[in-house]
Every structure is written in C-alpha cells, then in structure tokens.
Amino acid sequence: MKGKTIQWRDEFSTGNDILDIQHKELITRISKLLEEAELLNTAAISGTIDFLFDYVYSHFVLEEKMMIQTGYPDFEVHLEQHTYYVKYINNLKKTRLITRELISEMQSVLLVWFLEHIIMEDRKMAEHLREYCHNGYSSN
Numbered sequence: 001m002k003g004k005t006i007q008w009r010d011e012f013s014t015g016n017d018i019l020d021i022q023h024k025e026l027i028t029r030i031s032k033l034l035e036e037a038e039l040l041n042t043a044a045i046s047g048t049i050d051f052l053f054d055y056v057y058s059h060f061v062l063e064e065k066m067m068i069q070t071g072y073p074d075f076e077v078h079l080e081q082h083t084y085y086v087k088y089i090n091n092l093k094k095t096r097l098i099t100r101e102l103i104s105e106m107q108s109v110l111l112v113w114f115l116e117h118i119i120m121e122d123r124k125m126a127e128h129l130r131e132y133c134h135n136g137y138s139s140n
Helices: 017-038 042-070 075-093 100-134
Strands: none
Touching: 017 042, 017 100, 042 075, 042 100, 075 100
16 A cells, blocks of 8 residues: 555546545545554544544435435445444544554455445445436435
C-alpha cells in the first residue's frame, strides 16, 4: 500500500449521486487510514477509524432505508454484509497495536471488501432503485 493512493474509477460508480459521493469519501478516508497505518501514526489511525465507524454506519443506514422503501429483494444479504463491515470497524476501534499483519488485513477488509461490495452489491441495488424510480416512485 505504501505510496499508493486509491483513486475513484468509473467501475465504482453506482449512478446514484448520493451513494457515489459517500463512496468517494469512504475510499478517500480508507486510503488515508492505510497510509497512516503504514506510518504507524497511532493518533491519526484512531481518529480515522472513529470517523469511518460513524460515516459507514450512517451511510449503511441510508442504503438500508432506500432498500426497505423500494422493496429491494436482496435486502437481507446486503444487510448481513453491512453488519459484518460495521462489526469489523468496531473491532478496529478496540485495537491497541498496529502490526504489519493488521495493516494487510485492514487493506483486505476495509478497502478490497468495500470496493468489491460497491461493484457487486451496491451497483445492483442502485439499478433496482433506478427501476423503482422509473416506475413512479417519488421520494416526497
């Protein structure tokens, strides 16, 4: 991870402006966390993990609300994935020692898992939201 910054790519786009803005922010913050972890900057790591926990939680609540409102058929599977990710970040908040192994695990779970979740799950959910809106749904 050292020296690398993850940049937003078109393949991450869901086509939903709100979700994409939040996903971009999360990718930026996760990248920052991994950079700080490489430097063993404990104070910055702790602050970024706290931010990620709060931001991820509110982002997932928004997605879950949208899925419930539109009757998303894969809601339960999506919810399980969200629960896993939130628990992982919550466990990171309790971590006191940053090791090379933990940095590698964080890269795998926080970044790779998240990017795969966007590509595989969130894009599918966003397509459902577009179809639902196209068929007369109004957020009012």
